[in-house]
Amino acid sequence: MKLTNTYRTALTVSRRLHKPSLSTTARNLSSSDRPKHHAPTSFATQCATLYHPSPKANRGLAPPIYFGSTFTLDDADHGARLHDKKEAAFTDGDGFVYSRWGSPTNEACARQIAALEGVHENGGTMLFGSGMSGITSALMSVLKAGDHAVFPYTVYGGTHEFLKEFAVHWGVEIDFIDGAGKQGPEAYRAAFRDNTKVVYCETPANPTCRITDLRGVGRVVDEYFGTRENNPNRPWVMVDGTFATPYHQRSLDIPGVDVSIHSCTKYLGGHSDILAGSVSSNSADFCHGLAKVQKLITAPLNVSLLVWVILVLKQSLPTHCFFLLQLLCASVKPMDSYLLMRGIRTLDVRMQRHGENALKVAQMLEDHPLVDKTFYPGLQSHPDNTGDDQCLVADAFRSGRDYAEDASTMPQTYGGMIAFIVKGEGDIALERAKRVCEGLRVVNLAVSLGSVESLVEHPASMTHAMIPREDRLAGGLDDGLIRISVGIERASDLVEDLKSSLDRVMESETQERVA
Numbered sequence: 001m002k003l004t005n006t007y008r009t010a011l012t013v014s015r016r017l018h019k020p021s022l023s024t025t026a027r028n029l030s031s032s033d034r035p036k037h038h039a040p041t042s043f044a045t046q047c048a049t050l051y052h053p054s055p056k057a058n059r060g061l062a063p064p065i066y067f068g069s070t071f072t073l074d075d076a077d078h079g080a081r082l083h084d085k086k087e088a089a090f091t092d093g094d095g096f097v098y099s100r101w102g103s104p105t106n107e108a109c110a111r112q113i114a115a116l117e118g119v120h121e122n123g124g125t126m127l128f129g130s131g132m133s134g135i136t137s138a139l140m141s142v143l144k145a146g147d148h149a150v151f152p153y154t155v156y157g158g159t160h161e162f163l164k165e166f167a168v169h170w171g172v173e174i175d176f177i178d179g180a181g182k183q184g185p186e187a188y189r190a191a192f193r194d195n196t197k198v199v200y201c202e203t204p205a206n207p208t209c210r211i212t213d214l215r216g217v218g219r220v221v222d223e224y225f226g227t228r229e230n231n232p233n234r235p236w237v238m239v240d241g242t243f244a245t246p247y248h249q250r251s252l253d254i255p256g257v258d259v260s261i262h263s264c265t266k267y268l269g270g271h272s273d274i275l276a277g278s279v280s281s282n283s284a285d286f287c288h289g290l291a292k293v294q295k296l297i298t299a300p301l302n303v304s305l306l307v308w309v310i311l312v313l314k315q316s317l318p319t320h321c322f323f324l325l326q327l328l329c330a331s332v333k334p335m336d337s338y339l340l341m342r343g344i345r346t347l348d349v350r351m352q353r354h355g356e357n358a359l360k361v362a363q364m365l366e367d368h369p370l371v372d373k374t375f376y377p378g379l380q381s382h383p384d385n386t387g388d389d390q391c392l393v394a395d396a397f398r399s400g401r402d403y404a405e406d407a408s409t410m411p412q413t414y415g416g417m418i419a420f421i422v423k424g425e426g427d428i429a430l431e432r433a434k435r436v437c438e439g440l441r442v443v444n445l446a447v448s449l450g451s452v453e454s455l456v457e458h459p460a461s462m463t464h465a466m467i468p469r470e471d472r473l474a475g476g477l478d479d480g481l482i483r484i485s486v487g488i489e490r491a492s493d494l495v496e497d498l499k500s501s502l503d504r505v506m507e508s509e510t511q512e513r514v515a
Helices: 002-017 022-028 043-048 055-059 076-084 104-117 131-140 157-165 184-191 214-225 284-296 303-313 317-328 334-344 347-367 392-396 404-408 426-438 469-474 491-514
Strands: 124-128 148-152 173-177 196-202 236-240 259-263 277-281 371-375 417-422 455-457 481-485
Touching: 104 124, 104 277, 104 334, 124 131, 124 284, 131 157, 131 236, 131 259, 131 277, 131 284, 148 157, 148 184, 173 184, 184 214, 196 214, 214 236, 277 284, 347 371, 347 417, 347 491, 417 426, 426 481, 426 491
Parallel strands: 148 173, 148 196, 196 236, 236 259
Antiparallel strands: 124 277, 259 277, 371 417, 417 481, 455 481
């Protein structure tokens, strides 16, 4: 292998230093002067030949979908250049070589998300086959055995599962803290170690809707470890902002934040018809490491991962293969990228409607006698909506505004996610919450969130069931907590549906007591 690498490097240098070759001269000719393939005359070759539309076909208003797995090359030197390039988020004028390493449709979508995220010229955005795949890829690109990472208790259940089922077996040390509210930054600081490599935030939190003080987290990381300019080995501050989307929160605009992650399956896609994730950063070094992970770790699993499962984890092969397929499949398909681009075009108007509907639903829930607590950032009762100059809610929800003066014409909204806790303790609350969810007739009982249709789920028995109850309760995920993703239906239909289900549960319990 060493001889082969040395030979390839020497060959590349030789190509760069010596006079233009015949193939270089051919590249300088106009396209009409280049040799073309002969028009096939035999039936078999006609069947196998690729036919393309006229050159003007690229003037369609909507971007095309490129399904090709590989791309034609100008000449052998062109292929050599592409293989010698350093992995990065975006390609350059040389184009593409293989769709696992990048494709035109995926890159067009990634560039659109990069624009929403405010990514700088040296940074980039990369797409993945799911939000979970984006999270695991981001973590795998920077963590190794002996490293330490800090996560909030309320981290998404799949992220928690990856950390417990895999990361700890690599020798990565994990601490969980309560990172919400104004005290959150100091809780992060107290967990820092000399070997801390990742400081992870999720805000608004899933499903409690608590807000993390991202400015405070960035500040304490800078104070403890120094800025990235002064300390390249400083921990990577990562933010899962799926609940907020760039409509409300542009994490990379906040000093000290390095990486922004979204499950594009949710609000960015917006229609419950794709799986996708995005990871954005202004660091070229981070993007290089991330691109390397995406290039090498895709589904189906390769043999090296299967061997790692058997020899390192010493666990049952089918179970951990299933987990790996869920967590590590990295590539997004061109069709999903196309649908994601189409969904993003209506993100601005959808997010406004989500927020308007959610506030009306939350106000009803807060007043209902069966509801103990309602968590929605737009309510004055929300613990992070303090109303002062340091109000975390005000800082976290920009409502699509580009300038301060936009506030006079663009309404303030607070997203479409609501969490509420039904009254009761332990199993009583657990069963009561299930009955409320099962009694809905307009809102759909289903996991996921962020779509045009409203969805409801019970975290304790569904999305966060894999988290130990003690850890779940420490993060505020009570047994009776219900999460609602409010869609863009008529608000009164949603309010009536939820109120009716809550009322029916109360009535049935009254009848049971009487009986």
